[in-house]
Amino acid sequence: MSDSIVAVLCDHQCSSKGPLQTANLTKRLAKSSTVDKLIVLDKACEEPEKKLQRISGKKILFAGCPYLEESGFYTLAAQKLGLDPGQWLATDIKSSILDLYEDPDVIEENLVGRLESLSRLLADSAPVKDRPVKFKRSILIFGSGYSGLKAALELSGEKLSVDLVETTDPPLAPGCLAEGLRHPGLIQELTQRVRTSEDVAVFPETAMGAIRRVEEGFTVSFDGGGQREFGAVIFAPERLEAPAEEIGSWNLTQAYERIREHQPIKGRIVFVLDCRAETPPEVIQDVLTAAKVIKERSHAEIWILLKQLRVALPGLQELYDLTREMGVIFIKYRNLRLQNEFGDFEITGEDPQTGSAFRISNPDRVVIPGACGLSASALEAARTLGLRLLGNQYTQPYSLWRLANESNHPGVLVCGSARGNMDASGVSADAASMVQALKAWMIPEGITPVEHVASVDAEKCVYCLTCVRLCPYHAMGKNIEDRVAQPITTACQGCGICAAECPAEAITLRNLSQESVLAAMQAL
Numbered sequence: 001m002s003d004s005i006v007a008v009l010c011d012h013q014c015s016s017k018g019p020l021q022t023a024n025l026t027k028r029l030a031k032s033s034t035v036d037k038l039i040v041l042d043k044a045c046e047e048p049e050k051k052l053q054r055i056s057g058k059k060i061l062f063a064g065c066p067y068l069e070e071s072g073f074y075t076l077a078a079q080k081l082g083l084d085p086g087q088w089l090a091t092d093i094k095s096s097i098l099d100l101y102e103d104p105d106v107i108e109e110n111l112v113g114r115l116e117s118l119s120r121l122l123a124d125s126a127p128v129k130d131r132p133v134k135f136k137r138s139i140l141i142f143g144s145g146y147s148g149l150k151a152a153l154e155l156s157g158e159k160l161s162v163d164l165v166e167t168t169d170p171p172l173a174p175g176c177l178a179e180g181l182r183h184p185g186l187i188q189e190l191t192q193r194v195r196t197s198e199d200v201a202v203f204p205e206t207a208m209g210a211i212r213r214v215e216e217g218f219t220v221s222f223d224g225g226g227q228r229e230f231g232a233v234i235f236a237p238e239r240l241e242a243p244a245e246e247i248g249s250w251n252l253t254q255a256y257e258r259i260r261e262h263q264p265i266k267g268r269i270v271f272v273l274d275c276r277a278e279t280p281p282e283v284i285q286d287v288l289t290a291a292k293v294i295k296e297r298s299h300a301e302i303w304i305l306l307k308q309l310r311v312a313l314p315g316l317q318e319l320y321d322l323t324r325e326m327g328v329i330f331i332k333y334r335n336l337r338l339q340n341e342f343g344d345f346e347i348t349g350e351d352p353q354t355g356s357a358f359r360i361s362n363p364d365r366v367v368i369p370g371a372c373g374l375s376a377s378a379l380e381a382a383r384t385l386g387l388r389l390l391g392n393q394y395t396q397p398y399s400l401w402r403l404a405n406e407s408n409h410p411g412v413l414v415c416g417s418a419r420g421n422m423d424a425s426g427v428s429a430d431a432a433s434m435v436q437a438l439k440a441w442m443i444p445e446g447i448t449p450v451e452h453v454a455s456v457d458a459e460k461c462v463y464c465l466t467c468v469r470l471c472p473y474h475a476m477g478k479n480i481e482d483r484v485a486q487p488i489t490t491a492c493q494g495c496g497i498c499a500a501e502c503p504a505e506a507i508t509l510r511n512l513s514q515e516s517v518l519a520a521m522q523a524l
Contacts, residue, residue, distance in 0.1 A: 005119040006037045006057030008077075009111075010044035010064040015098055020107075028112050034119035035061075048073050052080050059087045059122050063115060065094035084127035085451060086511060089118055117522035124516040125451075132446030133490045135217045135231030135411075137161060139438070142381050144202070145171045145238035146179070146424070147416020149190040150431040152200050158435065162200045163228065165208055169375050170253070173238040173417035175282030177256045178289035179424035205377060211384050213474050215488055217411055231442050233385060234434065235407070236415040237378035239393065242370035248343025251370040252283065255290055265294050267364025270347060272338070273306035275368050280421040281310045283369050288319045288328075290367075295326045302328045303360060305336065305347070313423060331358060374418065385412050386474045394418050403437040405430065409473055410491050413437055452494030452509040454487040460506035461485055467498035467507060 007029065013019040022040045029035045041051050045067055055077060062074050074090045077083075097110045138161040141148050148164060155162050171187040172180050180186055194200050209221035217231040244251040250258075258265060271287050273279040279287075284306075291302045304323075309330070311317040324330065333349040347360040373393045374382060382394055386409050394414065405413045415434040416427045441447070454467075454476070463483040467476040475491035476498055478484070485498075485507070499507040 004036045004058040005034060005061060005123055006039060006055070006059070007035045007061045007063060007115050007119065008039045008041065008044075008055055009093075009115075010068065011040050011042050012065065012094060012098060013043050014045075015094070017098065017102075020098075021104060025108055025111060028108075029115065032112075032116055032119075034116045034123065038115075044068060044073060045071065048076060052077055055081060059083075060089075061115065061118055061122055062088065062090040063093045063111075064090065066092055084129070086125045086127035089122045089125075091118055113522065117519045120519040121516050124513055124519070125511045128448060128451050128510075130449045130453075130489065132448045133215060134444075134446040135442050136229045137442070138163065138228065138230045139232050139234060140211075140218065140220060140228075140230040141165065141234045141236055143167055143169065143234075143236035143238065143378070143416070143418070144191070145169050145173070145236075145417075146176055146187065146190070147173075147238060147418065147427050147431070148234075148236040149187070149194055150427055151234055151236050151415045151434055152194050152197070153190065154431040154435050155438070156194075156197045156199045158199075160199065163230070164194060164200055164202045166202055166204050167237055167375075167377060168205065169238045169378060170240050171238065173422075174241050174252055174286060174369065174372050175280070175417060175421040176238075176424050176427060177252065177286045180256070180260065181289055181293055211381075213411075213477070213488055213491060215490060232411045232413060232438055234413045234415055234438075235382065235385060235387065235394070235418055237374060237381070238417050239372040240375055241372050244368060244370065246338065246340050246345075246366065246368060248340065248345070249366040249368050252286055252290070252367060255365075255367045256286075259290060259293055262297075264298060265365065266298050266300050268301045268303070268360070269294060269365045269367065270303045270305065270345075270360055270363045271367045271369075272336075272347070273304065273369065274308065275336070275338070277371065278308075279306065279310075279369060281312045281316060282421045282423040282426070284310060285313055285316055285319065285423060287367075287369065288316070288323050291323050291328050292319070292326065295323070295328065300364075303363075304328060304330050305333050305349070306330070307333060314425075333358075372421070378418070385409060386472075387412065387414070403433070403440060405434040405437040406441075410493070411441060413441075447490055449489035450492060450494045452496075452512050453489045453492045454494070454498050455508050455510050456485050456487060457506045457508070458482065458484045460504050462504045462506070464503060466501055466503060470497055470501050472497065 011019045026038050029038045039054055044051050078088050101107050140163050141151050142165045144164055144166040152162055152164050207223045212219050218233055219227055219229050221227050241251050241253045294300050311320055331351055334352050336349040339346040344362055345366050350357050382389055387394055388408055405415055407414050413434055416430055461484045467485050468478060473491050473493050475488045477486045477488050479486045494509055496509055499509055
């Protein structure tokens with residue numbers, strides 16, 4: 001044994017089976033080669049301060065119930081005893097042993113096995129003594145549309161230096177197009193506020209070179225040989241709508257361009273929704289707003305064909321009622337057929353509400369909202385940052401263990417329309433939540449690397465860089481001078497892929513030796 005292990009066991013007097021009979025357990029563990037001492041607490045959850053006075057030892061193994069963990073008993077004990085993370089463990093014996101078995105001998109056998117194996121695991125662990133890494137107070141925002149501008153303004157005044165990359169993406173993504181009609185000059189106003197902010201600097205995308213992860217965050221090279229360091233990167237481009245697939249039709253973005261330019265849109269206008277995929281409420285809001293404005297400016301006859309009306313957004317039901325009162329015709333359809341002879345359309349289908357067929361011949365304009373995705377430059381930036389992509393659309397991995405804006409890469413946050421269909425209020429709320437996620441990443445006291453961070457044996461490393469290519473978190477760098485792989489501990493998540501795939505067996509995970517893994521398996 002490398003360290004003295006004291007097992008602290010609650011006697012579980014609250015159990016329906018009665019308190020643990022610990023006499024035999026104490027005798028068996030007295031002969032153990034792993035547990036040096038056993039302390040049994042009567043009702044550990046009652047008056048925890050007094051119970052803690054009995055506990056002492058270099059390393060402590062706590063065995064209790066979920067309530068002790070939720071109430072903070074273990075954390076309080078570790079603080080009182082001055083224990084580092086690698087100096088104590090806690091295990092739930094109530095759910096995994098006491099509630100499962102009836103026979104006292106079986107309970108005792110399982111308890112002994114659990115305490116001995118976890119004691120071996122704890123004995124081999126070393127405290128995490130790395131000094132917390134403090135990040136640069138500079139933030140890089142990729143995207144100068146509505147999402148990026150809102151993110152920059154949310155960060156303005158937060159004692160951070162913000163660099164905004166001016167991209168060529170559209171200023172508003174589908175889902176937010178209506179905001180441009182409700183507030184003309186919105187993007188120009190936001191851009192002016194960003195450019196006049198003392199905390200935000202704007203530079204063109206063409207001036208930006210490679211983004212590279214380093215221990216303190218990220219470095220970005222610029223034209224002319226300059227280089228800047230950032231503590232975090234915010235990915236906030238706007239998604240753009242795919243071009244209209246049907247000859248002679250418009251996508252929604254094209255319709256909005258003509259509305260904003262006050263070009264006349266007359267005759268019979270047909271919006272076809274849910275044609276290739278379900279139309280989200282945010283885009284339906286754009287469609288209804290476009291229909292309303294066209295009706296206000298002309299005597300156009302407007303039809304909106306859809307499979308199902310989704311009015312989940314605030315105010316969308318009222319907008320739907322208003323457009324109906326203005327004379328917009330809504331038809332829920334099934335078995336839709338779209339015949340197109342070089343721009344001459346004939347649209348037929350069935351109305352499931354009435355059971356009758358309908359036919360629209362030679363409408364003056366057909367508008368079919370298209371799928372949304374990232375631009376080529378935004379895709380390249382997403383790949384450089386290692387973000388997960390589905391097709392050409394970024395997909396934010398929602399996780400119970402992450403704040404909403406956190407990506408699969410530490411220090412890379414995603415904000416706004418790049419995460420999915422959002423209306424203007426959704427983008428604003430997302431920018432606010434992004435600030436909270438950023439503060440959690442750039443906490444003043446810094447971030448301590450995870451317990452199982454990768455470690456490279458320089459003498460074994462052959463500099464094949466297999467680990468650099470395979471790391472899903474971009475957490476393995478390289479020391480060019482010494483020709484050795486070098487972990488970026490703040491990004492490392494301890495997944496073990498590098499250690500498993502290293503052909504030279506030069507990588508291990510801190511506190512995870514073969515012996516400790518075997519002990520953990522035995523504990524299970």
